Amino acid sequence: KEEATFLLTTSLKEDHFEDAFEEIPVATSIDLPSSIEESTIGLYLFLSNKFSEALDSLHPLYNKSMYHGLIYGAIMVFRAFLTFDAGDIELANTTMNEVLKTCENLRKKTSLFNSLPHLIYKRGISHVTEEEFHAEICYVQSLSLKALLILLQDESMLGFLKSGINFGLSYQIYKDCQQLLLHLPDYQSKTQKHLAGGIKLGIGIFNLVAALLPPKFLPLLNFVGFAGNLESGLTLLQEGASSSSIHDVLCFLTLFLYNSYICVTLGTGKEKKHNLEDLLLRYLRKFPKCVFLVFCYGRLSMLKGNFEYAEIKLQQCIFLQNEWQQLHHFCYWELMWCYIFQQEWHFAYHYADLLCQQSKWSRASYTYNKAVILTMLPAEFAKSIGEDITSLFLQVESMKVKILGHFLPVENFAAVKSRRYSSITSWHIAQPVLELMYIWSGFRIIRKRRDLISLWLVLIEQEEAVLREDQNKDYQIDDMCLVYLLKGLCLKYLSKYWKAEQYFNRVIQNEKMIKFDTYLVPYAYYELGILQYLRGDKSTAIRTIKQIKNFKGFSMEIRLRFRIHLALQQMTEEK
Known part of the structure; x- marks a missing residue:
């Protein structure tokens, strides 16, 4: 225990941290403080790219200690999603069943009619021990991981419903714990911050997910107990990431995922900024060689338009570890896009080819x-x-x-x-790559680099000239409308709003003449609505985006429904 404490207090110093884990301490007790402390060491090993050592340190007590089991199970589930290997998936499933049993044995015994809040109402908060509260949180986190595994194992509608019920039960437990946290006695212990961190992580994620889903999904989710508020979820995750608990890194990574991927793909471009980079630098000082955090730094560099530096950080990720080579694939994907953005096609091909050869995703x-x-x-x-x-x-x-x-x-x-x-x-045409850039939100990512926007605009105008000279009767209107949509997009990012609006309207005006690419018109309405919103005409923007409800059955419809939901939510809630 003394050595574990020493490791935690010296983990800010890289050299000491690296030396400290040459020998993994053998856990000898499973009381609550020791469980958290020793499990944190396992987590720190994982964040130092020592994946096998992390699992070895946690395995002896994973079916006896709730936190050993939770961290061990989370790593096993992550590996299953990473490899898509049937053996890894089955092993993760067996592990989570054991972890759930361990947590269940430590929870407060309740029944359908005697829930934890009801028992506390009848007998008082002091009737529940701190360990039982922790067991409740570890149980619900394990239940959520199990629900994710069900989605991976069973692709049928029954599997989807089973997973949904597990998520709904998890959410209800989190809500109960959130209410109970307000009335907890002051235990004067170091472990209570971990309890608060676990609640903020769970409630934050569930609020985020429920707020992102379009209305058509809500009846089912309301049935299993979901309800959400985006800002509330982000605030809880921010608090959790800024604290010091065993859950803080997961809170940060969830915030990173939302800001760096979801907002880029689904957002309007006017989302509130969170101090993500400050948090990242704080974690990097603690874990300077963590492959996950270095990857985050590379991705954030991309989003700032610094593709050259992003390439350096992503290459660094590849060389930091070789134990889980599937992690390289994330880097290959981002590197491929870095080079596509800069129209460096030979390098882009190299990473696209590596993905084809190595990744199963x-x-x-x-x-x-x-x-x-x-x-x-x-x-x-x-x-x-x-x-x-x-x-x-x-x-x-x-x-x-x-x-x-x-x-x-x-x-x-x-x-x-x-x-x-x-x-x-x-x-002799560039249409496929232009289309690829659009469907993967490439123009949104390069919008801060006006030089690259101008470079792509040149390619779009060259394509426009080719289409006028070499007309294909079947695809002529479709192809030209794609050019108009992308030209309008580039002009918008160059702040030429009036010209951009003209090109979006050209797509809309050709609605009845488009034969194949029917997605172009609803997407043109969306881009036009976002342009009007950025220009300050919110009421017109809302009317324009609502026009899309008249379109159904087009390519990438679900993605656009998500975008519409978030855009209208932001516009109507904004003061």
Whole structure:
């Protein structure tokens, strides 16, 4: 215990921290303070890229100590999602069942009609021990992890419902604990901050998820107990990330995911900024070589438009560890995009090819991306490396996978486009890469780099000229409307709002003449509405975006529904 305490107090110093874990202390007790302290050491090992050592340190007590089990189980579930390996998934499932049993044995015994809040109401808060409160939080966190595993194991609607019920039960327990936390006695212990951190993490995530979902999903979620408030969720996560508890890093990573991915994909561009970089630098001082935190730094550099520095940090991630090579794939993906943004096609191809060879996540998307990037390179290059663009496009359809009984929208889009592009024998157009940039929110990411926006605008105008000279009767209007949409987008980011609006309206005016790419019109309404909002005309923006409710059955519809929901929510709540 003394050595564990020493490790925690010296973890801010990198050299001491590295030396401290050469020998993993063997846990000998499972009282609450020791459980948290020793589990924190396991977590710190994990955050120092010592994944096997972390699991080895936690395993002896994972089925006896609630916090050992929680951290051990969380790592096992993460590895299952990382590898998509059937053996890893089954092992994670077995682990979580054991962890749930351990937590259940330590919880306050209740029944359907005698819930924890009801017992406290009848007998008083002091009737529940601090350890029982911690067991409640560890149980509900484990239940949430189990729900995620069900989604990974069972893709049927029954699996979805089972997972939803588990999430609903988790949320109800979190809500109970949040109320109880307000009335907790002052235990004068070091462990109570971990209890508060766990509640803030859980309630924060559930508020975030429920607030992000469009209204069509809410009836089902209300049935299993969901309700959410975006700002409340973000505030709780911010508080949790700024505190010092075993849950603080998870609070930070959740905030990072929201700000760096969800806002980029679904946001309006006027979201409130959180001091994410300050928090990240604080954690990096503690864990300077943590592959997850260095990756976060690379991604934040991308979002600031500093792609050159982002490349350095992402390359650093690759060299920091080699134990879980699947983590490299996240870096390959971001590096591929860094080079696409800068139109450095040879480097972009290199990372697209690595993803095709090594990652199991979405082979259809990876193959499509590689084919699209090759269209921007000389034909001689493809021949020199033994690649055939047509063959790549033809492979995409067979690589699609189902999640919860449905194909991924982005893979459906790739398959539809691949069928079209597989018939092209001589590449002289940039349409595939322009489309790829748009569906993956590339223009949103480069919007702070006016030089790159101008570079892409040149490519768009070249495409416009090609389409006018080499007309394809079947796709002529569709292709031109794509050009108009993207040209309007670039002009918007160059603050040329009036011209941008003209191009969005050109797409809308051609609605009845578009034959195949019917997604262009609803997306044009959305981009026009966001432009009006950024210009300060909120009422017109709301009317424009509400026009999209008249469109159904187009590509990437679900993504746009999410965007509409968040945009209208932000506009109507804004004072």
